[in-house]
Amino acid sequence: GAVVSQHPSRVICKSGTSVKIECRSLDFQATTMFWYRQFPKQSLMLMATSNEGSKATYEQGVEKDKFLINHASLTLSTLTVTSAHPEDSSFYICSAPGVGTGRGNTIYFGEGSWLTVV
Amino acid sequence: DAKTTQPPSMDCAEGRAANLPCNHSTISGNEYVYWYRQIHSQGPQYIIHGLKNNETNEMASLIITEDRKSSTLILPHATLRDTAVYYCIVRGLGGTSYGKLTFGQGTILTVHP
Numbered sequence: 001g002a003v004v005s006q007h008p009s010r011v012i013c014k015s016g017t018s019v020k021i022e023c024r025s026l027d028f029q030a031t032t033m034f035w036y037r038q039f040p041k042q043s044l045m046l047m048a049t050s051n052e053g054s055k056a057t058y059e060q061g062v063e064k065d066k067f068l069i070n071h072a073s074l075t076l077s078t079l080t081v082t083s084a085h086p087e088d089s090s091f092y093i094c095s096a097p098g099v100g101t102g103r104g105n106t107i108y109f110g111e112g113s114w115l116t117v118v
Numbered sequence: 119d120a121k122t123t124q125p126p127s128m129d130c131a132e133g134r135a136a137n138l139p140c141n142h143s144t145i146s147g148n149e150y151v152y153w154y155r156q157i158h159s160q161g162p163q164y165i166i167h168g169l170k171n172n173e174t175n176e177m178a179s180l181i182i183t184e185d186r187k188s189s190t191l192i193l194p195h196a197t198l199r200d201t202a203v204y205y206c207i208v209r210g211l212g213g214t215s216y217g218k219l220t221f222g223q224g225t226i227l228t229v230h231p
Contacts, residue, residue: 006161032217043205044162044221093161097217105150107217109161 003027004096006110013117018082021113023050023094029074030096035067038091038112050077050094084117091115122206127226130200136193138225140206143187149210151182152219153191155202155227162205162221165191196229203227 005024013019023033031052036044048069049057056069066088068080081088092113098106123141130136142151150169154162166173166180168189173180179192193200205224210216 004161034218036221043223044156044219046218046220049218091159095161095217095219105167105211106164107152107219108164109154112159112161114159 003098004094004108004110006092006094006113008113009111010114011116013084013115015085015117016083018080019084019115020078020080021092021094021115023077023079023096023110025075025096025108028096028099030077030099031074032097033071033077034095034107035069035077035079036093036095038093040091044093047079052077081115084115086117089115089117122208122222124204124206124222124225126223127228130193130196130227130229132198132229132231133195136196136200136227136229138191138193138204138206138227139188140191141188142206142208145186145208146210149208151180151186151189152207152209153178153180154205154207154219155200156205156224157199157202165204196227198229198231201227201229 003026007022033050035047037047038044046059047062050069050071052071058064071077095107095109098108150167152167153165156162166178168180182189203224203226207219
């Protein structure tokens with residue numbers, strides 16, 4: 001079963017508004033989570049590393065004030081797309097490294113969240 | 119992490135084995151080979167990983183050459199549901215990049231009846 005869950009799976013928002021996407025590790029603690037973005041027919045691009053209890057680390061070219069990341073607990077990271085524009089429409093995916101016997105060294109991905117900005 | 123090279127697309131008949139190659143000629147000694155797949159509109163799904171020995175699980179087999187410069191993912195009996203983009207990723211397990219994966223373009227595997 002899924003070990004990393006995202007919510008919502010699909011969201012439509014109006015241009016200029018903000019939208020929050022949640023990423024949860026279901027049965028393990030994740031001090032680090034990762035956020036990716038994927039445009040149609042393209043590969044996944046890492047946006048940022050979410051660190052529990054500290055600031056996120058953003059990849060080059062990703063606006064930290066536009067894509068707010070909060071990792072307030074060991075099982076939850078959130079990505080907030082602020083002042084969304086149509087070009088922010090994309091598939092957003094989170095991941096977390098597994099821990100423990102049988103899951104260590106494996107990175108697990110959420111189901112992804114489709115964002116459409118109209 | 120080392121770069122990987124995969125063919126952009128492959129076809130396979132249902133019920134036959136699908137053999138997906140990956141080149142990773144610059145892999146270093148402590149880097150693993152990971153395979154993920156992504157079915158349309160879903161997050162990537164972990165398939166298998168290995169360091170230097172061949173590996174097998176319920177989904178697939180991973181064959182790594184002795185010099186570790188290439189590998190092959192084998193789906194022994196492909197089904198229509200195996201149609202997906204398959205990503206071969208080389209990853210170290212330590213340092214600040216732990217958990218961070220770099221995705222290439224992958225191989226689009228199409229399984230046909």
